[in-house]
Structures are given as structure tokens and as C-alpha cells.
Amino acid sequence: MPSAPPQPKNANSTVIPIRAFGTSAEPAAPLVVSDPCGNCHSRTYSLCACLSPGRLESLAQTVMRTRLRAHETLFERGEKAEFVYTVTSGALKLYSLLPDGRRQIVGFPYPGDFLNVGPQESHLLSCEAVTETTLCRFTRSEYAAFLENYRELKQALVERTGDELQLAQMQMTVLGRKTASERVASFLLQLLNKRSQLSANVVHLPMTRTDIADYLGLTTETVSRTFSQFRRDGLINLTISERVGLTNVAALSQLAAGLRS
Amino acid sequence: MPSAPPQPKNANSTVIPIRAFGTSAEPAAPLVVSDPCGNCHSRTYSLCACLSPGRLESLAQTVMRTRLRAHETLFERGEKAEFVYTVTSGALKLYSLLPDGRRQIVGFPYPGDFLNVGPQESHLLSCEAVTETTLCRFTRSEYAAFLENYRELKQALVERTGDELQLAQMQMTVLGRKTASERVASFLLQLLNKRSQLSANVVHLPMTRTDIADYLGLTTETVSRTFSQFRRDGLINLTISERVGLTNVAALSQLAAGLRS
DNA sequence: CGTAACGTTGAATCGGCTCAATAGATGTGG
């Protein structure tokens, strides 16, 4: 592991090393970032949103901003869980693998999402970048100290984790009881509510069909066929494979809820 | 709703009204309980385990112990979420329903489990008793006050919620990627690690085959067939339908992990 | 008993999977 470059501590302009993790051979160059948290796009909807400017600044002192290129691994199942992350840009996939290679993606962490907040010693899931992704990284002890000292942060964490649990429970319903087209419709609508909107009712699909399939408990072929069917039915507009226009959100919503064919 | 009977406040012997909720017509009679928390079987593994005797006692002042008969409803989707519960005995099912009646059970809350901890205003899931069940009930404001005053409780809650999120993620893998027999094997092993053990390697199945099916994303018929197959293969011993002896835990574990036929 | 609810078993069907071929997109080097 390369050691971090020296880090001058000016109030408003700090050198924050940005490193590439995982499978990549050469680390990316350090980058000068002024007021890293103040300029952070995801700050308004991440956990940090609950912090006052002063506390945010003290957070900025310990944070290590990191970057992953597409397909690089952030951590793998079984590794010791040393760090805690917030996603600031890009997208990740969080998944579990069965011994024979079957994969279940349990979520696509997006900017503002927190990673690895559970109390477990080692990772139970693996995580890799879907696209180029930047994150804020804390050691678990730094993180624990912040939680102890900043009660509003702990409160926000409780609420956030509760929300994620709810999301997981909804996804269990998708996986256990919905048909292929209901699953795909649910997925598209989920993205529409996730800041991944390009323009009105147009969502970006940074993940491959295989990723979508592994998230929805289907195969690539079924996902592809379902997209084609939706297009034929006038529910979506699909020119590039990673750009979907939802032309009939009402019908998609009904489908996702199980109210249609 | 019947009003609660008067409640003398002796230190060691308190009248705690026990009421039946939900669909039942007539409420059960109040019951005198001495030292309700000290005698509570689930105390050692529920959230309360983190509290000192003194704080536990102050908790006992505000708690309302309640009872549900089998199949009674604790709450339904859409209802205002007024209360927070810990299960002290029995078992519940927590589920979501699609408009056409398809059901997904997302968990079977057992003694020690917490219910309704999320920050949401109204219930997103429904919950009903599998067997006769007793719970401790707090209003959300009492609960919030305890969390603010007893930091160890909030910490325990963070950890507990994180654990549940993990469990939900594992269940997503079951629902999205496992075969019928892998699902049933996973379920049996999950129960084995859940204090539902009757004697060595014998688990109690208080829920119906339909409940199991709705938890595993299968049909009753498939669950039943899989049990029969397991019996033929010498993996389980099934004389009464609600009592399963796991005669070959190693093989079941391999099956559950996806390492066998 | 009779009835109702739950569990088991069988036969036929079907939704989504597997296998296979083609099409499109992206990148590389000559």
C-alpha cells in the first residue's frame, strides 16, 4: 500500500489524497480539494447533512477521499472490515456470491449512501464499483468516535439504517413474489426516485443487464426480453441500452404494484 | 378500545394490564406480574439486556405488557405507527401484501426481537401473531425519550438494526438465487439458530406450510414436497408436521449453501 | 360423527432458464 502524501492543514484548502483501491495496479494521483465537504455534491442528502458547519469541518480533518475506477473492488466477503464509507459520486454494487457463482446483488449504493455501518468484524458482502466512484473513507474507530461525540449523527444513522431495512424488506417482496415484468418495472421506478434521473422521466442505467438480472433474481436474457416487451408496449423508450425513458410511468407503477397483466 | 385498569406502583409487585389487541372481541383479563422485567425470559437477549437494573426498573414503569392470541393482528399496513414493541414470548409474522393477495413474509419476529423501530409515520408492513404471543409495548414518544436518555440503548438499537439489515440481505440471496430445497434447508437451519430448538437438533415450526412458503417465495405444495423429499433422503425426521428433527445438519448446511444437488 | 382447516401427493401447465446464434458497441493495432 502506498503511504499517504503529507497533508497541510489549511482551513479552506486541504490536500486530500485520492487513491485507487483494489485490483488496480497504479494508484491515481493525489488531488487538491478546497473545502472538501462544503463542495461535496452529496452532502445535502448524505448522513453528514445533519452536522453543523463546525462539526462538518472537524469531520473533514479525518476523512480520506478515495476513488475507484469502474469494476474495481472496494472490499470482498471475509475481509476484515476496517473502514466505513459514504459514496460521493458514481455507483457501486453490493452483492453476495454462492460457491457455484450464483450472485445476488442486494443494492446499488449511490451518492449519499453509507456503507459497512453494521457492527460486524468482517464483511459479509462484496462491493465493487459499477462506474468510476468517489467515496469518503473513515476508519471504524474514527467513525465510532464521531458517533459517540455527535449524537445527531448517531440519530441520523439509526434513521438511515431503518430506511435501508425497509428497502430491503420491499425488495424481498419483489424477489419472492413478483413476476419478471413486475420486477423490472419496480426497478425502473426505484431508479427514478434515486437521483439517477437524467432529464424528466429519463433514467441512467450505469449497470449491465447482468447486474440488473442479479439484482432482480432473473437472467440477463429475461431482463433484455422484458425491456423489449416494455418498448413494444410503449411503456419505455430505449435507444441506448443505458438510457431509458419512462414514457408511461402510470402503467409502469401499476405493473410494479401487481395490478396489471 | 377498553381503558386500562388502575395500576398500583409497588416496587416489586405491579399490576400490568395484559390486553388482547386487534381483531379479538373481548380483551383478556389483567394479570398481576411481580417484577415484570426481572422475570422476563427474553430479557437476556432482547434490547433491554444492555440496561442496568436501575434503568430496567424505570423502563418497567412505562411498559405495557400485551398479549395476542394466535392469528390476531398487531398492526396493519397503512395504520399510524403509534407503538414500538419487543416480543417476549410466542412468534409473529411480518409481511407485505400485493393487491391481488400475493404475500411475502419478511420475517418471523421471535422473543427478543424489536418491532417497528423505523422512523416512519405509518406501518409499511402488517404483523400478526403466529401463536399466542406476549409483547412489551411502548409509545413512540416514551421510546424516543428512552433512546435519548439511555445512550447504551441507542447503541444497542443501532447494532440490532444493522444485524437485521444483514439478515434481510441474506434472505434476499435466498429469495433471488436459491432453489426450493436450498431455501427450505436455509430456513430450517435459521430456526435452529433461533432459540426455537425443542431438544438437540429438533426445531418447532409454529407457522403453517403456507407461512413458510410465503417466507421462502414458494407455494405450500412445493414446501410440503421438499419436506417429504428431505425425509426420504434422511436429512430430517418429520412425524408431526410442526416438529422437525434435523438428522443430518451437515448435509442440510451444504444444501443451504448451494454445494449439493 | 361431521365439518373445516391444514398437509400431502399426483398430473399437467407455464414462466423463466438454458443453450445457441446474431447484432451492436468499444477498443486496438496495422
Added chain:
DNA sequence: CCACATCTATTGAGCCGATTCAACGTTACG
């Protein structure tokens, strides 16, 4: 710029695991 390789997405044909539909067995209870 094209030729070629690689990777992803799409489409088709046949198959299979789980469902559906149906019958029967079992248990609980008045």
C-alpha cells in the same frame, strides 16, 4: 481508415423447476 477481437445486448428454440389444479389424507374440534 479498416480489420479484428472482445464484450455486452438482443432474440429464438427447447427445456425444466416450480406452479396450478385437483384429489386425498390427517388433525382438531364442536
